[in-house]
Amino acid sequence: MKQLIRLATSAATMAVIGVLFCALPVFAEPLTPEPDLTLRRIGAGDMTAYGHRATLDIWFPGYGDYELDEGSYLYLDYDHSELLDPKDSTMTAFIDDLPLASVLLTSSNAKRTTWRISLPKDRLKRNINHIALKYYMHLPDDICEDIDESALFSTVYRDSYIHYQYKSPLAFIDLPPSDLGRFPAPFLRSSRPAGEVAFILPDNPTVEDYSAAASVAARFGQVAGGKPFTATLHFASQVDNTLRTDRDIAVVGRPDANAFLDQLSASLPLKHRQQDGTTGFVDETGSQIAPDSGVLQEMVSPWDKRYSVLVVSGNGDEGLRRAARTVSTRLGMKTLQGAYAIVTKASEELSRGENAGDSGSPVKLSLRQLGVSDSPANGIGEHTITFSFDAPPPDNQQGAFLDLVLAASPLLDQDRSSVTVLLNWVPVRSYLLKTENSDRLTYRLQLPAKSLRPGINSMAVRFNLYARRAEWCGPLAPERAWAVLYSDSALVLPVGSDKMPLNLANLPYPFVKNGTTSGAYLALPDDPALLTDSLQVAVILGRQALGDSTELRAGLAAELSNEDKRNHDIVVQGLPQGTNLLATIGPKLPLSLEVDAQRALQKPELVLLGLKDAANLGIIEIVPSPWNPERSLLVVSGTSEEMARKSYRALRDRIPQGNVATVAEDGRLATVMIAGDVERPVTAGLLQRRTYSVAAIPAVLLIVGLLGIMLTRTARRPK
Numbered sequence: 215m216k217q218l219i220r221l222a223t224s225a226a227t228m229a230v231i232g233v234l235f236c237a238l239p240v241f242a243e244p245l246t247p248e249p250d251l252t253l254r255r256i257g258a259g260d261m262t263a264y265g266h267r268a269t270l271d272i273w274f275p276g277y278g279d280y281e282l283d284e285g286s287y288l289y290l291d292y293d294h295s296e297l298l299d300p301k302d303s304t305m306t307a308f309i310d311d312l313p314l315a316s317v318l319l320t321s322s323n324a325k326r327t328t329w330r331i332s333l334p335k336d337r338l339k340r341n342i343n344h345i346a347l348k349y350y351m352h353l354p355d356d357i358c359e360d361i362d363e364s365a366l367f368s369t370v371y372r373d374s375y376i377h378y379q380y381k382s383p384l385a386f387i388d389l390p391p392s393d394l395g396r397f398p399a400p401f402l403r404s405s406r407p408a409g410e411v412a413f414i415l416p417d418n419p420t421v422e423d424y425s426a427a428a429s430v431a432a433r434f435g436q437v438a439g440g441k442p443f444t445a446t447l448h449f450a451s452q453v454d455n456t457l458r459t460d461r462d463i464a465v466v467g468r469p470d471a472n473a474f475l476d477q478l479s480a481s482l483p484l485k486h487r488q489q490d491g492t493t494g495f496v497d498e499t500g501s502q503i504a505p506d507s508g509v510l511q512e513m514v515s516p517w518d519k520r521y522s523v524l525v526v527s528g529n530g531d532e533g534l535r536r537a538a539r540t541v542s543t544r545l546g547m548k549t550l551q552g553a554y555a556i557v558t559k560a561s562e563e564l565s566r567g568e569n570a571g572d573s574g575s576p577v578k579l580s581l582r583q584l585g586v587s588d589s590p591a592n593g594i595g596e597h598t599i600t601f602s603f604d605a606p607p608p609d610n611q612q613g614a615f616l617d618l619v620l621a622a623s624p625l626l627d628q629d630r631s632s633v634t635v636l637l638n639w640v641p642v643r644s645y646l647l648k649t650e651n652s653d654r655l656t657y658r659l660q661l662p663a664k665s666l667r668p669g670i671n672s673m674a675v676r677f678n679l680y681a682r683r684a685e686w687c688g689p690l691a692p693e694r695a696w697a698v699l700y701s702d703s704a705l706v707l708p709v710g711s712d713k714m715p716l717n718l719a720n721l722p723y724p725f726v727k728n729g730t731t732s733g734a735y736l737a738l739p740d741d742p743a744l745l746t747d748s749l750q751v752a753v754i755l756g757r758q759a760l761g762d763s764t765e766l767r768a769g770l771a772a773e774l775s776n777e778d779k780r781n782h783d784i785v786v787q788g789l790p791q792g793t794n795l796l797a798t799i800g801p802k803l804p805l806s807l808e809v810d811a812q813r814a815l816q817k818p819e820l821v822l823l824g825l826k827d828a829a830n831l832g833i834i835e836i837v838p839s840p841w842n843p844e845r846s847l848l849v850v851s852g853t854s855e856e857m858a859r860k861s862y863r864a865l866r867d868r869i870p871q872g873n874v875a876t877v878a879e880d881g882r883l884a885t886v887m888i889a890g891d892v893e894r895p896v897t898a899g900l901l902q903r904r905t906y907s908v909a910a911i912p913a914v915l916l917i918v919g920l921l922g923i924m925l926t927r928t929a930r931r932p933k
Contacts, residue, residue: 247280247384252375262369263349267681267695268595270347270370276340277378278406279387279520285379286333288314288345294368296324299352305368308346309337319351319368326371333376340387341403343376348593386520392512395551397541398437400522401462408442409434410461411524413749416471417449421769422531426538427466428736428768430526431749432756433542436764445749450474458517464524468534469493478523481516483554484509494529497556505530508537508557510550536562542764544583577708577729577760579603582701589699591677598676599699604758605671605707613708614661618675619700621654622647626695627680633657633697636674637665647679647697654700661705670868675699707760716836716846718869718885722758724846725783729761735778737771737795739788743855747862748787751850754865755785771795779841785848789858796851802840804888805833805874807851830854832861832877834869852877 251274253259261270277286288307300320307314315331317323351366389400402409411434413427431445448457450473469475469486470493479485484503486495495503503509511525526541528534540546540557549561584601591597605614620633626647634644643659679695714720725734734755738748756764767778771786772794778784790796790807800806832852839845850865852858860877869875872885 247278247378247380249380250375250377251275253370253372255375258372260369260371262367263347263595264364264367265349265595266351266366267593268349268351268366268368269591269593269597270349271591271597272345272347272370274343274345274376276342277338277380278340279389281381281385281387282335282338283379283381284335286335286338287377287379288331288333289375289377290329290331290347291326291371291373292323292329292369293326293371294319294324295351295365296321297353297365298324299354302350302352304350306348306350307331308348309333310344310346312337319349338378345376346592349595388519389514389522392514392522392553393551394510394512394547394553394555397512397547397550398434401434401524402438402441402443408444409438410444410446411464412457412461413445413447414453414463414465414472414474415447415449416467417451417473418471419449419467420471420531421767421773422534423467423471424736424738424768424770425766426526426534427464427749428752428766429538429542429764430464430466430524431752432731432759432764432766435753435756436759438753438757443753445753446746447749448746453477455517458515460518460521462521462523463515464526466526466534466538468527468529468531469495470529472527475525475527478513478516478525481513482511482525483513484511484556492529495527503529503556504533504558506532506536506559508533508535508540508562509554510537510540510557511554513553533557539763539765542766544762578704578706579760580702580704581699586699586701588701591679591697591699592695594679594681594695596676596678597697598674600672600674602670602672603705604760605666614666615706616659616661616673617704617706618657618659619654619703620647620657620697621700622697623679623695625681626697630678630680631697632678634676634678635659636676637661638667638672639674640665647677667868673705716838716873717871718834718836718873718875719871721836721848721865721869722755725785725848726755726759729759730763731755731759731766732763733783734766735774735782735784736766736768737774737784737786738768739858740770740772740791740794741788741855744788744858747859750862751785751787751865754862776841779839780845781842783846783848784839785850787850787858787862789851789855796849799840799847799849803835803837803849805835807833807853830857830879832857832864834861834864834875834877836873 248255253261253272256275258272261272263270290307292305294303294305298319300318303319304316305319306316312334314333317329323329347370349368351368353365401411411431413431415423415427427447434443434445453474465472465474465478467475475482475486484495484497486493489496489502492502494505495509497503505528507528509525509527509529511527513523513525515521515523524541526534526537528537536557536559540550540555540562546557546562581601584603586599586601589599591599616635618633618635622631628646628648631647632644633647635642640662642662642665643657645657677697679697681695714723716724725731727733731752736748736752739745752766752768755766767782769778771788774784774795786795786799788794788796790800796807830853833849834851835849837847837849839847850858850861852861857877857879860879860881864875864877864881864883869883870885872887874888875883875885877883
């Protein structure tokens with residue numbers, strides 16, 4: 215009886231668990247906005263204001279795509295000098311030009327304290343919100359000459375944050391009408407911390423399909439700048455409801471090849487239909503579009519109204535190439551507007567003519583291209599404007615300069631007001647703001663070779679603004695002290711020689727040269743699991759392509775033609791399997807992988823003692839191309855699929871000197887310079903050969919000792 219009761223109890227418990235399990239939702243949760251954005255979260259640090267009148271400017275990302283309720287606020291974590299006059303020292307918070315609240319800076323808040331300030335809902339913006347903290351600080355019995363007094367300071371700490379009070383339940387704000395002229399919006403916008411686009415290709419993609427996807431993915435990498443961005447690759451028959459939601463989509467391919475376009479047909483501005491035995495897009499009049507014309511369309515996703523769909527297509531291969539080429543150039547997209555565009559040969563040549571010579575050396579980047587708009591500095595004190603840029607490997611890093619376009623108030627103290635430029639936080643040059651009027655002035659300053667580095671660099675433009683001494687003693691309107699950094703300020707970065715040494719530290723060179731990816735070819739993995747993530751390499755190359763174009767050739771490694779082998783710098787991705795490309799070129803590499811096994815192979819001259827299977831590792835190496843010594847080959851691989859993916863991710867960061875890099879399971883990266891082109895590899899320990907050798911010595915001595923004891927005992931045994 216007791217056993218029956220126990221069985222019945224167990225059955226009831228399992229039934230309850232089963233009901234609860236079945237009740238769990240199987241769909242992906244919607245994107246949840248982040249209600250609290252700290253200065254730390256947006257990449258800012260502690261901020262200190264100095265002087266009688268100082269201003270701290272903070273730009274917080276906006277509230278994004280969801281409706282706000284009342285109750286948003288600013289939370290300040292701050293302190294200030296204990297020497298301030300408590301009767302005449304204040305901090306005032308503004309949103310844009312609207313004052314919100316003021317606080318006296320007294321002994322009660324001199325130690326680190328907090329201040330919560332209500333934010334009016336109707337003054338908050340979706341994209342970005344400007345908070346200004348304006349100070350009026352004095353010492354007791356202060357005099358006019360105390361303007362440089364270091365005791366006048368207040369610090370706002372990086373734990374300060376803005377809180378957005380979202381409606382509950384979350385209410386999504388519809389996207390604005392589709393407009394190609396706003397690209398890269400809405401696929402990339404400041405209200406999202408990261409971007410993700412799923413690329414949908416035909417089930418049997420051609421080299422033109424892969425190349426179009428890689429070119430567009432590289433373009434997304436370029437416009438994303440320092441913002442995280444993910445591109446994944448999928449085939450039309452693989453798309454399910456999970457993939458359709460929670461992300462933007464890019465559909466690549468002709469309508470007669472990509473069946474996924476049929477699912478979008480009802481919502482697309484331009485329809486496709488069968489005419490005269492062929493399937494293709496038709497224009498507004500119902501006439502079929504020419505095969506050599508590209509078709510670009512943008513629409514709100516019919517499955518998830520928070521996201522958008524981009525269609526890159528054409529009725530023929532030339533049309534598809536033209537559409538992808540348009541998206542992958544800056545000026546190409548600037549010529550478009552509206553929800554769709556038909557890109558003819560004439561319109562493409564027009565935009566190319568406007569951009570004549572842009573792809574050559576040197577590369578010119580305006581602040582506008584880097585996402586920096588005209589930036590004002592208002593009020594007495596220090597104001598810093600920062601931005602980042604990717605630099606190609608320059609020839610000895612010489613000849614780079616910045617054209618700084620500024621304007622400043624004619625009411626500044628021109629003997630003390632200045633602007634300082636810092637490169638990677640090293641001061642480069644300072645100028646006194648000597649202008650007698652508010653007209654623009656251009657300063658050209660050379661960027662020092664030792665401060666400029668290949669890859670990501672940071673630059674800061676720091677204004678120190680002071681009022682004229684004669685006017686300081688009287689009332690001073692804040693608008694008298696101002697300066698503006700204009701967005702047409704530009705960096706000029708010369709690209710180095712095509713004969714730079716092959717070194718992982720120089721990546722993305724030579725796969726990005728003269729600011730463009732046009733000389734590179736992505737040899738994509740044959741493994742479907744790795745193929746999904748393979749476009750991330752295109753994103754990484756595009757992120758460091760500073761020129762106008764991110765056009766990039768791509769295709770499966772197994773289908774790489776002899777012509778492409780000879781004429782391109784090639785990135786090979788994947789694992790060696792059977793007779794694929796990686797298995798074929800393995801003997802030519804300094805470090806290769808044994809075919810169909812999880813072992814690393816090294817050259818015999820590098821082995822000191824002993825053989826050992828390698829650990830689970832990712833592998834990155836760069837060598838002259840085995841098909842054309844004037845070209846280069848980059849291998850991105852690993853001993854497993856997961857380690858190959860970690861090798862992809864390692865390319866996002868700067869790699870130390872060497873031509874071979876290994877990535878450990880914990881993400882640690884090690885590099886070494888190994889001579890290549892040795893035909894016969896043997897199995898050996900990977901970058902730990904000396905460790906294995908030393909570890910083998912005690913074992914050898916132990917074996918020899920045991921053998922000696924056995925021989926001694928044998929000799930003593932009576933006959």
